[in-house]
């Protein structure tokens with residue numbers, strides 16, 4: 001039996017099983033933080049048959065074991081339980097709790113997509129002492145993928161550059177620029193290349209801001225603040241649909257602060273206001 005402080009993450013398809021809130025319509029819930037790690041329910045009776053072969057140890061943290069149970073396809077609807085996507089949970093949990101869930105989910109996804117060796121096609125096995133899959137036939141070993149992605153807020157005197165990408169269009173957001181690091185590229189090179197490709201301007205005085213794991217599906221967002229150098233905004237109309245300079249008192253709809261994009265924008269606006 002797991003100890004009471006052990007954590008079990010139960011994924012069904014692409015969702016996490018959590019206990020249903022006592023009363024979802026309770027008006028006293030005026031905060032957006034509705035779930036925490038205590039929302040992870042004990043294994044429901046109906047899912048016990050899955051637990052024998054398919055549970056995986058994510059990590060041991062002190063005396064606490066983090067285990068996941070990955071059930072790919074099941075129509076599970078029981079009173080007292082809810083299934084939520086990671087994007088839903090991101091908005092409803094604090095960052096520290098969410099990180100544990102994100103880690104378990106990325107490991108589950110890794111196991112789902114690395115059952116066979118990419119070099120020789122043999123079935124792979126889990127390595128018992130590290131998060132990896134190994135091929136006994138040819139020795140190939142793989143680890144969960146992490147895809148670094150730069151994200152940058154650009155300012156010019158009293159203004160911030162905000163852009164609407166094709167992905168932000170449905171939500172109506174204007175946000176910072178972002179792009180994946182390509183093979184053999186430094187973060188600085190990615191920054192200058194992406195900004196030039198997406199909006200056609202040069203930047204200078206690049207400053208590291210912070211980072212955020214972003215498990216959709218396996219990115220690491222590396223955030224920067226940069227100053228405008230030269231050039232006119234010119235968007236490609238495909239990846240970026242629109243981009244403009246905005247003053248702090250005349251902003252379009254921007255992303256929430258739980259994302260690094262939201263925090264980058266907040267910090268940049270703060271600096272602009274301090275300097276004016």
Ligand SMILES: [Zn+2]
Nearest residue numbers: 117120135138
């Ligand atoms: Zn192999």
